[in-house]
Amino acid sequence: MRFGVDFGTTRTVAAAVDRGNYPVVPVVDRLGDSHDFIPSVVAIAADGELTAGWEAAQAATDNFVRSFKRVLGDPETTPQTPVRLGGEARPLGEVLVAFARTVVEALTAFQRQAGEHPARSPEIVLGVPAHAGSAQRLLTMDAFSRAGADVLGLVNEPSAAAFEYTHRHGSTLNSKRNSIIVYDLGGGTFDATLLRIDGPVHHVEKSLGINRLGGDDFDEVLLGLALKAAGRGGDALSQRIRARLIEEARSAKENIKPQTRRVLVDLGEGGSEDVVVVPVDEFYAGVEPLVDRTLDQLSPLIGHGSDLSDTEIAGVYLVGGASSLPLVARRVRERFGRRVHRSSMPTAATAVGLAIAADPDSSFALNDRIARGIGVFRELESGRAVSFDPLVYPGAAAGADGWIRTERTYRAAHNVGWFRYVEYAAVDDDPLNPGDLSLLTEVAVGFTPELAGKTAAELGSVPVERIGHGDQGPLVHEEISVDPDGIATMRISVDGQPEPVVATSSRAPRAQCASK
Numbered sequence: 001m002r003f004g005v006d007f008g009t010t011r012t013v014a015a016a017v018d019r020g021n022y023p024v025v026p027v028v029d030r031l032g033d034s035h036d037f038i039p040s041v042v043a044i045a046a047d048g049e050l051t052a053g054w055e056a057a058q059a060a061t062d063n064f065v066r067s068f069k070r071v072l073g074d075p076e077t078t079p080q081t082p083v084r085l086g087g088e089a090r091p092l093g094e095v096l097v098a099f100a101r102t103v104v105e106a107l108t109a110f111q112r113q114a115g116e117h118p119a120r121s122p123e124i125v126l127g128v129p130a131h132a133g134s135a136q137r138l139l140t141m142d143a144f145s146r147a148g149a150d151v152l153g154l155v156n157e158p159s160a161a162a163f164e165y166t167h168r169h170g171s172t173l174n175s176k177r178n179s180i181i182v183y184d185l186g187g188g189t190f191d192a193t194l195l196r197i198d199g200p201v202h203h204v205e206k207s208l209g210i211n212r213l214g215g216d217d218f219d220e221v222l223l224g225l226a227l228k229a230a231g232r233g234g235d236a237l238s239q240r241i242r243a244r245l246i247e248e249a250r251s252a253k254e255n256i257k258p259q260t261r262r263v264l265v266d267l268g269e270g271g272s273e274d275v276v277v278v279p280v281d282e283f284y285a286g287v288e289p290l291v292d293r294t295l296d297q298l299s300p301l302i303g304h305g306s307d308l309s310d311t312e313i314a315g316v317y318l319v320g321g322a323s324s325l326p327l328v329a330r331r332v333r334e335r336f337g338r339r340v341h342r343s344s345m346p347t348a349a350t351a352v353g354l355a356i357a358a359d360p361d362s363s364f365a366l367n368d369r370i371a372r373g374i375g376v377f378r379e380l381e382s383g384r385a386v387s388f389d390p391l392v393y394p395g396a397a398a399g400a401d402g403w404i405r406t407e408r409t410y411r412a413a414h415n416v417g418w419f420r421y422v423e424y425a426a427v428d429d430d431p432l433n434p435g436d437l438s439l440l441t442e443v444a445v446g447f448t449p450e451l452a453g454k455t456a457a458e459l460g461s462v463p464v465e466r467i468g469h470g471d472q473g474p475l476v477h478e479e480i481s482v483d484p485d486g487i488a489t490m491r492i493s494v495d496g497q498p499e500p501v502v503a504t505s506s507r508a509p510r511a512q513c514a515s516k
Helices: 092-113 134-146 157-172 215-229 239-254 280-302 326-336 349-358
Strands: 002-006 011-016 041-044 050-052 064-066 082-085 088-091 123-128 150-156 179-185 190-198 201-210 262-266 275-279 313-319 340-342 365-367 373-380 385-392 404-411 416-424 437-446 475-482 488-494 501-503
Touching: 002 092, 002 157, 002 349, 011 092, 011 349, 041 082, 041 092, 050 092, 064 082, 064 239, 082 092, 088 092, 092 134, 123 134, 123 157, 123 349, 134 150, 134 437, 150 157, 150 349, 157 179, 157 190, 157 201, 157 313, 157 340, 157 349, 179 280, 190 280, 201 280, 215 239, 215 262, 215 275, 215 280, 239 262, 262 280, 275 280, 280 326, 313 326, 326 340, 385 404, 385 475, 416 488, 437 488, 437 501
Parallel strands: 002 123, 123 150, 179 313, 201 365, 313 340
Antiparallel strands: 002 011, 041 050, 041 064, 082 088, 179 190, 190 201, 262 275, 373 385, 373 416, 404 475, 416 437, 475 488, 488 501
């Protein structure tokens, strides 16, 4: 059976493919209650093993972690990156697999109830933030594969939500207004994507976003205001107590309606004397700067005008759990006009869109673009200067086969090449300042015959020396490819050497700039 899985910062939602329908997969907690999501929580059980989902959320332990997906967006994240679970730490890769296994178990249970053979692995399409780097994509795919799922592919979350929009609201599109902007504000990330809809084909025109901004930040603001109102602003809270209070703040936030004037936050154990009142206007004043940061990302997508009236954009589609806050829709309308559509199922829209992408009988197709570019830092003038070479620019369109490819050929000027590949957001007027970037991989190559085939560790002790001028060095052929899932591979071949050096997002033991 096929599923779309929206791995969220605070909640993970799955939708099934069922003969043209895409129902949300229900999940039963340890108390027997049914929910339409799995909390993105991992905890250490009494026996030292990791537990996840509802089992972890309802466990009486201080050794747990929420919103661990945010760690994936950090530039230096690897499978070994430690994640704190209360007083203990576990590798990120282990935490991800434990959570993915819980999700796969829920999908397998749904398959079993649908009468499918229990030994068959769920086939899934995973959602990832549009600005997720290759490392985040690889780690996410690997975790769910190791957990027993057959991962069919990855789709950027806003692109998936656009499928759900067209599936449900296709009548809003016409020959004059054939584009939409997906505004995806989740628990931990924000993405905005402009798509042009050409019948069943969705063309991604441009994506912008903020890696660490979402509903979690709104919850922190509300809790801070509540603690301040109670005279407890300076309290030192244990992780368990803080997590419970954050849940109280999140629940109170999710109950805010357009007519709500005050928010009640329970800072105690349920007694009326522990309930604190926070005026909605005060809460909105605290989070409005965060909302306005998301609106600033929309402006370049809309273009010349200050609103949508003179554009081909049918509307802005609000998805993601945090977009349910009434302030969000109000501020979007105030800034860009009335053509704002809020999803009736904001937390599930992306999962449904992912299920549509997984459906082999669906007519929808996606022509996506890479949201982040790929470049390399290299040394010039025998190490006296450094330059940054953009190799794949943000917004590069994939070919008919879904791949993006670029290559270049040059003569090596040194005996050893150290290539530091990065993913970057943009290149401004200064070519040495690529803006927001994260390390993709580091590659060491021996260009001379005696250094051919040596590892990065072996090359680390070799002095970098100039081997010639002009056309005297060996010919180097460098290829960069990005597959349909957005995962990049670097391949470096040296004339006269039998084996090329190939790397994806692994880390070399030494950090150097690339040298030609």
